[in-house]
Amino acid sequence: MAAHEPVQTTNLDGYGNKPLPWSRAWNRVEADLPKMETAGFLATAGPDGRPHSTGIGxxxxxxxxYFTSGPRTRKSRNLASNPACTLSLRLEGMDLVLEGEATRVTDGATVQRVARAYSESGWPAEAEGDALTAPFSAPSAGPPPWYLYRLAFDVAFGVATAEPHGATRWRFER
Incomplete structure (x- = not known):
C-alpha cells in the first residue's frame, strides 16, 4: 500500500500511455531516498517572488x-517567509516533482530519529538540540547547525523515464 493515496489522478501523457500508478512513484521514493546520491532539487521563492533552486539531500x-538547510541560507530565509516549495527528484525510471510546503521540525525526538536515518544513509549527522550537526555537509549548506524541514505535499507530477512510459499528476489531501 502506497502512502499518501491520491484523491485525484490526471493522465498528462500525450502519446496514449496509461496514467502511472502512484504506487510506482512512491515505491521509487522508498527505494531511492535512503540513497544520498539520489538527485534532489528544492525550489523556493523569496518575499519578492524571486525563484531559487538548489540541490539538497x-x-x-x-x-x-525531510531535508536540511543552514539557518542563513537563501532557502531557509525563503521558507521562513513563504513555506511553499517544490522538491524535484531524479528517481530510478521516473522524474518526480512534489509540490507543497516545508515546515521546520523542532521536536527533539523527530530530530534524533531523522539524524539517525541520515547517519545510516552515509551522512554522519547527529541531533544537537532542535537541529543537526555533522563533520561535513554540502559546500552550500553553510556552517552547522542545520535546520531540519519536513515536506508536506499536495500535488505530485511523475514522468516515467523507463517502460512503461507515461506522465501523470496526482493530487492529495494534506
Whole structure:
C-alpha cells in the first residue's frame, strides 16, 4: 500500500500511455531516498517572488520526506517567509516533482530519529538540540547547525523515464 493515496489522478501523457500508478512513484521514493546520491532539487521563492533552486539531500523517514538547510541560507530565509516549495527528484525510471510546503521540525525526538536515518544513509549527522550537526555537509549548506524541514505535499507530477512510459499528476489531501 502506497502512502499518501491520491484523491485525484490526471493522465498528462500525450502519446496514449496509461496514467502511472502512484504506487510506482512512491515505491521509487522508498527505494531511492535512503540513497544520498539520489538527485534532489528544492525550489523556493523569496518575499519578492524571486525563484531559487538548489540541490539538497532529501531523505524519506517513515511516511515523511525531510531535508536540511543552514539557518542563513537563501532557502531557509525563503521558507521562513513563504513555506511553499517544490522538491524535484531524479528517481530510478521516473522524474518526480512534489509540490507543497516545508515546515521546520523542532521536536527533539523527530530530530534524533531523522539524524539517525541520515547517519545510516552515509551522512554522519547527529541531533544537537532542535537541529543537526555533522563533520561535513554540502559546500552550500553553510556552517552547522542545520535546520531540519519536513515536506508536506499536495500535488505530485511523475514522468516515467523507463517502460512503461507515461506522465501523470496526482493530487492529495494534506
Amino acid at each position: 532529501a531523505l524519506k523517514v517513515g511516511d515523511d520526506i
